[in-house]
Each structure stands twice: as C-alpha cells, then as structure tokens.
Amino acid sequence: MAVLAVDFGTSNTAAAVLDGGAVRRLSIEAGADTLPTAVFFPPRGAMRIGQGAAEALIDGEEGRYMRALKSVLGTPLLHEARLIGGKRRSLSEVITAFLSVLKDRAEAQTGQRFTRVLSGRPVHFHTNDPEKDAQAEADLRACYRAAGFETVDFLPEPEAAARASQGPNGETGLIVDIGGGTSDFTLFRRGAAIEVLASHGVRLGGTDFDQAISLAHVMPEFGLGGQLTRTLADGLLPVPRAIYVDLATWAMIPFLYTAEVRRMVDDLVAHAVDRPRLARLQSVLRDELGHDVAFAVEAGKIAANGGPRGEIGLGLVEAGLSVPVTTGSMNAALGQAREELIRAVYDTLSLAAVPPAGVDHVILVGGSSLMGVVSDVMTQICPAARISRAEAFTAVVDGLALATGD
Ligand SMILES: Nc1ncnc2c1ncn2[C@@H]1O[C@H](COP(=O)(O)OP(=O)(O)OP(=O)(O)O)[C@@H](O)[C@H]1O
Ligand SMILES: [Mg+2]
Numbered sequence: 001m002a003v004l005a006v007d008f009g010t011s012n013t014a015a016a017v018l019d020g021g022a023v024r025r026l027s028i029e030a031g032a033d034t035l036p037t038a039v040f041f042p043p044r045g046a047m048r049i050g051q052g053a054a055e056a057l058i059d060g061e062e063g064r065y066m067r068a069l070k071s072v073l074g075t076p077l078l079h080e081a082r083l084i085g086g087k088r089r090s091l092s093e094v095i096t097a098f099l100s101v102l103k104d105r106a107e108a109q110t111g112q113r114f115t116r117v118l119s120g121r122p123v124h125f126h127t128n129d130p131e132k133d134a135q136a137e138a139d140l141r142a143c144y145r146a147a148g149f150e151t152v153d154f155l156p157e158p159e160a161a162a163r164a165s166q167g168p169n170g171e172t173g174l175i176v177d178i179g180g181g182t183s184d185f186t187l188f189r190r191g192a193a194i195e196v197l198a199s200h201g202v203r204l205g206g207t208d209f210d211q212a213i214s215l216a217h218v219m220p221e222f223g224l225g226g227q228l229t230r231t232l233a234d235g236l237l238p239v240p241r242a243i244y245v246d247l248a249t250w251a252m253i254p255f256l257y258t259a260e261v262r263r264m265v266d267d268l269v270a271h272a273v274d275r276p277r278l279a280r281l282q283s284v285l286r287d288e289l290g291h292d293v294a295f296a297v298e299a300g301k302i303a304a305n306g307g308p309r310g311e312i313g314l315g316l317v318e319a320g321l322s323v324p325v326t327t328g329s330m331n332a333a334l335g336q337a338r339e340e341l342i343r344a345v346y347d348t349l350s351l352a353a354v355p356p357a358g359v360d361h362v363i364l365v366g367g368s369s370l371m372g373v374v375s376d377v378m379t380q381i382c383p384a385a386r387i388s389r390a391e392a393f394t395a396v397v398d399g400l401a402l403a404t405g406d
Pocket of ligand 1: 371
C-alpha cells in the first residue's frame, strides 16, 4: 500500500513518495518541489492554496488569507469558529481542507490512492509543555484523518533529514533544522543505518525572527512605544503592546480583523500623543494590510541577511514609507533568539552526553538556517566540525519518503 510522505511546514509544505527505491518529490504546485503553507478564501468560490493564495493577497483580492497555520496546533484557537470565506469554520477545518487538496493533487499526479501518510513533526511543537505538545500532534492527526488518511504516522523532522543526509560512515552528525516555526536538532551516528543519539527542539523559527524584527523596526512606526493621554486624569499611559505583538505574528494577524479591535484602535488614536503613527495602525487594520506588512518584514530580513542592509517597504500603508534594516539592527533584534538557539544546541548535546568537539559534521536544514546568525552560532559551538548545507527546503520530505520504505 502506497504511503504519502508529507512535510507539513509552518511556512512551506512538500510531499513525496518512494518510487522503485528512489525518492520522488511531487509537484503539489505546478513546477515546484514545495508550496507555501498558505490558504486564501474568497467570499464565494473555492479555497486557493500555496502560491495562488499569496497571489490573491498581493493582488489585493477580497478574501481571507492565512499563513503559519501549524503554529496554532495544540492551542484553543484551533477550534474557534470564525467567519472565513462566507462561512463559519475553525482553523482545524482550514488545515483539513489544505491537506485534502494536497492529497487530491498527490493522487492525481501519481495515479495512486493514499490512505496512509507518514508526516513529519517537530520534536516539540511547544517548548517545555508536554501536554500542549501531545495535543498538537493529536490535532494534526485528526486533521489528516478528516482529510481522508486512515493511517497516520509521524517521524521527527530532523530524524527524517538525518536519513536524507550524506556523509562518511562512522561520523557523528548534527542536523540543525531551523524552519519557519521551530528549531529541531538530531545528533546521530552514521552507519549502515542512522543511529539517533538524541533529538531536541524548541519553538523558535523564522516567523519568530520576523516578529522580533517587526517589533523592533516596524511597530514603532505604527505607534508602539508611544503614549496616550488619559480621559479623566492627568499624566500619560503607554500605548498597549499586545496588539502590536499580534500584528507582528503571522498566525495571529487574521484575528485582528474584527470590529472590536478596530473600535479599540479608534479609541487609541483619539488619545494618542503621536496621532499620525497610531493612524497608520488604524489604516493597516481597516485595509487588512497585516500580511502585506509581514511579507515586507520577511523580505527586509532576507535582504539584510544577504547584504549589509535591507529595506522594509511600507508604501501600501503610506506612500513612500520604508524602514531600513541593517546587519547591526537585525542582530540586536535577534539577540534573544541567538541565545535560545545556543542553549538548544547545548541541550541537544547534553541529552546524548556528547561534547561539542565530538561532532564531526553539522548539517544545516530549513529556510532559516540560511540566516547568518545560525551558521555563526554553529561555527562558534563546533569550530572543528565540517558545516554543510542540505537542500534547505526538501531534506525533510526526502527523508520521510525514504522512511516509508522501512
Ligand atoms: N534566504 C533566506 N534567508 C533567511 N531566511 C530565509 C531565507 N529563505 C527563507 N527563509 C525563512 O525560512 C523560513 C521557512 O523555512 P522552511 O520552509 O524550512 O520552514 P518550514 O519547514 O515551513 O517550518 P517548520 O519546519 O518550522 O514548521 C521562513 O521563516 C523564511 O522567512
Ligand atoms: Mg521544516
């Protein structure tokens, strides 16, 4: 019975099968090995996924766009019903719909019917919270089931990536998979098979980098850090922070588009010491530009990572508005993330009681492993190890497909 391998990622999803002993990646999206984990619901008509969803957003079509759905697994938000695309539905139903399309397309492309799936999962969906973590896996399993898979198995994402990795026999390897939502690590010994020595993970990824960069660079332009006058008293109050944190968080953006939040922001504008900045927040919510802002932040991050400086273009919010991101300002925003990353690598090594010098080969996986901070941290911790890059976006799905052959 054919098994479909699925890497359901926070940012990107991929599917593959084992075909005559070799991995065959499926083009769930025409001409691509991966597709953005994103959906778009127009007010009427069919849901769009992947690149088509992003295009609908960029074209400014009316409808609800959502990304980073995986982040919501294991939380009560997953089951809250919202009006999405003219119908009340929960994010659990949205994930199920996404996985159903994936299944249909995989079946159309292979001519096979898939009732079994081997899915990746982060080592921990939630850091230091075993209950929430188990709930997240149960939630994802329920979504696969509802999408028509009768048998659902999971393999930790970095263990899958280890299977797909290359290196000499006998080496001690460390997979460092930094994705959109989580950082996952597998320390292993390479022999006839991969012997896993320890796996570990934390809820920290590119969407958190985006959030930190947005809070440091963009949100102050929308009034964060400003002050409010009081209605019936003297003195000033700080502008509340929570709404900015949500606006800087991919998974939370759709939840801000409610009459209640808009009223609250109208009230903030009325009391703002710096009205023009708060008025920008008001127009972002009114015109539903939260995802456009988040995409601009992500693009600024990638540009500043590739060169000395990037720009976060906010022209949609206000003509000519743009915020620079420099290597220095980005490193400052990511200081805490860097510390968390360092701690997680050391925790992985201690789980297996292997010292840093015992690692021969560090293998970087995941889109966020392209960040300079990640290679810096790994060179700092394991200076003697060889550092190589696996195929950032497909190593996990390749390994999952290989594992379907067990
Ligand atoms: N060139 C780049 N430089 C820095 N970051 C990048 C680059 N390209 C992509 N990213 C980031 O990589 C992340 C997506 O990586 P990836 O597709 O590996 O995640 P994922 O597998 O979907 O997530 P997860 O495994 O955490 O659920 C995004 O946060 C994106 O901004
Ligand atoms: Mg991933």
